[in-house]
Amino acid sequence: MLKKIIGTSLSFVVAVAMAIDGYLVFWKPHETSQAQTTSQTSQQAQSKSSSSTTASSSVSSQGKFKNGTYTGKATSTQWGDVQVKVTVSGGDLAKITVLQSPNTNQKSIGINQQVLPTYKKEALKAQSTKIQQVSGATETYKGFTGSLQNALNQAEA
């Protein structure tokens, strides 16, 4: 048991060290570069450019986006890969297109297991139920205290 605790706390310490290291290596420089680009942006905003930009490589001498197309990262979805494409003309946004590849191995949007609901309209009793989760239209938090889900959370902890 003591071994386990020591092991767990050791690995936790290592994880924290890694996190700090990662923060210093990746995030910190990013933060400073962000600060730089922010000031750059505000300068451009003052110089009447309506489309200020942080991507210095794509900035022309006028401080505007170069004409052409820019694409975002592709994302795999149920309906195939999607990718956002921005077309710039005259240094400003001309068109947003969403490229969508057809989903070649289209599978049912359903689910990989048998799904038939059972029905019973009766008050749910938190202590004697086989239900742990409640699905309903999203409620405001105000209503949560008295909600079924809250009752289940309390009863089954």
Added chain:
Amino acid sequence: MSKKTTYHFPNTVINLINIPFTITFAVREVSPAVEIQLNLVTEEIYHELQTVDATFSPFRADSLVRRFQAGDWRLLTENADFSEVYGRCAAAEKATQGFFDPLFAGTYDPTGLVKGWAIERAYNRHLAPLLAEPAIIGVALNGGGDMQLGVQPYQDFSWGVGIENPQNLQEVIASYQLKNAAVATSGYAKRGTHIKPAAVMPLQQVTVVADHLVDADVWATAGMAAGETAFKPLIAAQQLSGLLVTDQELVGFAEGRWAHAQEASL
């Protein structure tokens, strides 16, 4: 079958964006190690959801969504998350024949997709890996009634998911037993501002069960916007599974086909 196993369901609740997010484990025994893990993962998920809110909230003046609305279109290619959500919204709008509409408010607002997307991603990043722990039999992330669920392979346990009665929020009207699945419910009673109601609306609530919460959520939202008549062909074409609640009846459907009501004890 082996003898009946008793499960415990330690849980935590995060309140963010006016939505209660419940994180639940299914375990055979609540140990200090399990509790530590639950608290650690709750912290992680809290921070991740906070970042999503800061990025996508239409209510925060400094969010990327607001910047985009103000004309900063560079976000579309420069921010991976923003770009992904924009692309998903466009694909969802097309697949649902416009019933899911990120422009319903006249300006781009991905709120209707972001919650499901954020829950699914937080689940995949933080909860799913915990199923490798022998002690953690099941994990669930439920944000205001929309959830992503998982269970270790080769286990008897299933999550019991009750579907709320829109007429009486203290009742459930149906239930599912699910292992690895997502459930989303869309309805009137509450905060569904992302739903544009059809003229006549006997449809009160739509639940969709799918593998991924983004899909379940998009289709539940689209179903409410479409109404029963327009939604039924989409259910068949997309082979959806779920439950419609109209003012007259419950209509279950599984893989695009209508399921007959089965009265059973929960």
